[in-house]
Amino acid sequence: MQRKASARWQGNLQYGRGILNSESGALKDVPYSFTTRFENTPGTNPEELIAAAHSGCFAMALAGALAKKGFNADTLDVSATVSLEKNGDAFSITSSRLKLRAQVPGLDRKLFESIAQDAKVNCPVSKVLKADITLDIDFHETMSPSQHTH
Numbered sequence: 741m742q743r744k745a746s747a748r749w750q751g752n753l754q755y756g757r758g759i760l761n762s763e764s765g766a767l768k769d770v771p772y773s774f775t776t777r778f779e780n781t782p783g784t785n786p787e788e789l790i791a792a793a794h795s796g797c798f799a800m801a802l803a804g805a806l807a808k809k810g811f812n813a814d815t816l817d818v819s820a821t822v823s824l825e826k827n828g829d830a831f832s833i834t835s836s837r838l839k840l841r842a843q844v845p846g847l848d849r850k851l852f853e854s855i856a857q858d859a860k861v862n863c864p865v866s867k868v869l870k871a872d873i874t875l876d877i878d879f880h881e882t883m884s885p886s887q888h889t890h
Contacts, residue, residue: 747772760784777824787833791820794836794865801863805855806844814843814882822871835872845882852879 745767749758757773776783795818806813821837838860844852860866860875 760789787822787824790833790865790869791822791836794822794863794869795820795838797863797865798838798840798859802840802842802856802859805859805862806847809851809855811844811847814845815841817841833869833871835874836866836869838873838875839878840875841878841880843880843882847881849879849881853877 744763746761747758748761750756754774757771760767760770760772762768771783772785773781773783775781777785777787798820799816799818802816802818803813817840819839821839822833823835823837824831825834840856842852842856856875856877860873866873
């Protein structure tokens with residue numbers, strides 16, 4: 741499987757601008773620039789897209805890992821905060837902080853955290869990032885339908 745996206749940039753780094761497109765059409769002429777990356781101008785930037793990719797990939801990896809253990813999540817709400825830092829003259833993505841809020845019926849916290857940590861390490865986007873990846877878990881134990889008393 742291969743997925744494709746493209747970027748077009750015009751001008752210099754500080755005052756130029758670009759657009760991003762994806763083969764699927766999910767991104768179509770999405771603007772990005774120095775100010776969307778380093779300030780808060782509307783538009784996107786590479787770090788925001790990596791954060792979206794990482795949170796989506798992790799959620800899917802966790803759902804798959806839970807299914808292998810016989811569990812189905814009610815909800816997996818994931819966010820990722822990607823940090824871009826300057827070191828000397830170069831910039832690096834230094835970390836991706838995943839934050840997870842989850843409800844999974846019939847699963848205890850200890851087993852859930854083990855499955856989630858494994859999914860964090862093994863999701864394909866985590867594997868491609870050369871950054872510190874952390875996971876903050878807010879897990880709510882819920883009873884499975886068979887555990888409910890009537």
